[in-house]
Amino acid sequence: MGRLIPWAVLLVLLSLTEAGRNFWLVQQRVLQQREVLAMKEVVSRRLLLRPASWRAPIEGSLSQPLDHFNREEGHTFQQRFWINEEHWNRPAGPVFLYIGGENALSPYAVLSGHHVELAEEHGALLVALEHRFYGASINPDGLTNTSLRFLSSQQALADLASFHLFVTQKYSLGQNTWICFGGSYPGSLAAWFRLKFPHLVFAAVASSAPVRAQLDFTGYNRVVAASLSDPVVGGSAQCCQAVAEAFAAVDEHLAAGRLAELEKDFRSCRPLTEPSDHWEFASNLADIFMGAVQYNEEFLCGSVTKQCSVMTRDSLGSPYQRLVVIMNGYLECMALACMDNSHQHTLEELRSTNLTLTGVGERQWYFQTCTEFGYYQTCEDATCPFSRLLTLAPALDLCSQIFGLAPQHVEGAVNFTNQYYGADHPKASRVLFVNGNIDPWHALGVLRNQSRSEPAILINGTAHCADMNPTRPSDRPTLVWARQRINSYVGQWLRSAPKEPSAS
Template sequence: MGASRLSGAALLLVLLSLAQAGKNFWLFRQYVLRLQEKHAMKEAYGRLQLLAQGPGPRAWHFLDSGSIRQPLDHFNWQDSRTFNQRFWVNRKFWQRKGPVFLYIGGESELMEYSVLSGHHVEMAEKYGALVVALEHRFYGASINPDGLEDHNLQFLTSQQALTDLLSFHRFVIQKYKLAENTTWICFGGSYPGNLAAWFRLKYPHLVFAAVASSAPVKAQVDFTGYDKVVAASLSNPVIYGSKECLAAVTEAFSTVDNLVRARQLAKLAKDFRSCEPLEGMDDSVQLLYNLADIFMGAVQYNGAFSFLPTVADLCSVMTNNRTGSTYQRLVTVNDRFIKTLGGPCMDYSFADWLKVLRDTRVTEASMLRQWFFQTCTEFGYYQTCDDPACPFSHLMNLTSSLSICPQVYNISFRRVQEAVAFTNDYYGADHPKASRVLFVNGDIDPWHVLSVLKNQSLSETAILINGTSHCANMFPSSPKDPLPLVQARQQISTQVGKWLELARTMHQDS
């Protein structure tokens, strides 16, 4: 995608192409990432305009960008292949002997606003830090034109990504002439939250501390806990859920299940605005996943953006008995979601979904093939409905979730299980035994159940924020923030200050 931002029209085309891939949740996540960037852009422009000498980013002389050459395989010195990896640097608040705050990129393109906006940038201003960010290999601009071919994907691993950070650490020290004992603190959210914790765990001599937000450090093949949290959130009055809402959602999905089993596929295709006729069980399960993804995404990002539906929005529809049966209310929810995406219909074809994942072309929409490969080879994270408490369809089971691994990547179920077990053994799962790592989670974020929720030691600590969603603490501060979120950010900032003071003391004593 290069260094430029997408225009509104181009973004809409990307979103629609993803929508027609038939996988709402990943479209939802991609859309949320774009909205985060838009929100960050607005906040950054308003906040930094006064500090610049003219309008727009070009006047931000303190913003550096570029790429470094990285080995494709860090662990094979006989392999000379390389790729370009993009980075961003914000020098605005940097005091010459100040710390370095490293923002770690993840499974999407990394934009300049990763170093211009967010709570880590607010803390950088407070503590005089240099803010640096590195895009994840195989995403965004950090990928060669043939990078998505099967023979290259073997180099898309968290171990390679951590070693990329090691090389970037060395590069930053040299480029900005930093002292070798400069204090580094790394930040990441979601999968990059894992990387932040693991970078401190595996390279404690390079990074002094880490803040890991919404980090599912415990890999799990059958992630039934995700939908347990979704169910709890749909019935949680704190975020305007209710028992009636949960019951209505459960009943609606049961009705869809019954129609699937009765092979009423033409009715389902019409009611849920399928672009093409539904063909058999695979397409039916794809439809069920898409419907569930609307609720899953709303819970995960609840209240993060005014554009996105919240639990309150969905429950107001699902409990409105004046609009018909619970099934009809689910149809209404889906209609509104499709309208939000701007498309006339949804493609529920499982065959089309496989085509998307098999597509090796590097395009503006590239991220799905890479991320699903990582789930098959390291993490699992398959959000199934195998638990009785799941409010969605029990046809959304592990077998259907895992089917992409052999069909797209030629990876067997057994190999997925072995890969997930290795990841947990290698990093320590949700008991990583690191030091100076702060894990931050929101209790309505479904991913929190795979993170560290209680203090593991005096220096491996946790914050669980009441009523907040995925990575909420990483957003820029807002007057509308709920008190628990405000207090959590204060705790994080205080902890960062303590780490920096400890680092100064240790450097003086050495």
């Protein structure tokens, strides 16, 4: 069992002493928490079984073309996969494909989660493919600008098609029904795999999938404001108002040049020297709330209830002073000494081509936002409670400074993505879209039934990818209901699957 624990992820997180680009740190911590919970769940389950019944997942790698669309290019890379045969009803049982995204995969991709529970119920073979250029699925030169041009969702879908062939040949599959699962960006990939390769995958469950690319994603913080105001998850109008007042005070300090006070109050690692540092500082502050909302009830260092309990406590002083308390609590919980607000440091980190084989791939994902998706979370909507410095221009400037991509290039790439996949009207079939109304990403998802074969589930009170987690006694009734519906759709698909493997 020891080899199943991605200790490298834990060690990286525990060794951090400064916070910078806060949202990446929040994502890293959530990944760590999911791994630890999955480990405990798997160990507990194993204790109930005889040792002879335990089949460890298979880890392997598949040689993939670097460019599927130009085989003359010639270069390849090794793409990591995981396979769990434990629940498979050989040889006719279905195949459940878990799709990786912008972070490293671990064995828990085929050991824990709602899709694993479904596999146990339906006797499915569980397979998972790590996304190209993330985790261990990358060549030593994979982060150079020259190599990154082969990082795209289109190449990723072709990887999945190649992996489908590999699994089919490895297990001599014939009439087996494939269903793919993914959450967040992989949720979009799941929907797009069914859309573009209907002859390979019979159906898809796309959770928290932002299928509509958007350059200026103002809707993200519109949902954050609504979630901070929602009593269902511990928010209130008073909380959202206090957050807005606190950030307005921060903006006033910045405009008045009271930088030393901000540096001291919010424990900045370095002086806020340049205007770009002011944007970095405001962004890092907002990330604490954005992360708490996106991963509500999952991120141990913050939730809507926790943040609002502080922001509405008059005894702590003004909203600005309560924001200072929020910052101190965040740094303490994350075991961080201070907040790194240096924009120059951010540029250095995002320009670095040193490989990190664990956690979230920052440079790679920013490249994908610049070349496909946008998704830049600004504060240009009147409802946004954060700093008005959070505009589109600094985000686009990163694309230019890091990758040499002009704003018009980024805008054109976003438009192409929506044309290529159909945005939030993809016109696929047998794709189930699942979202939580607390999750800011649901603003770019499919929220209403597109047709009888493109249904949508919107879960009240749940955040990002909540439905994909393992079933727990503490689950909200709305989440229990949603999983029952997911179960029903998967069961219907499997019962209606044709005998011919080539049928779409």
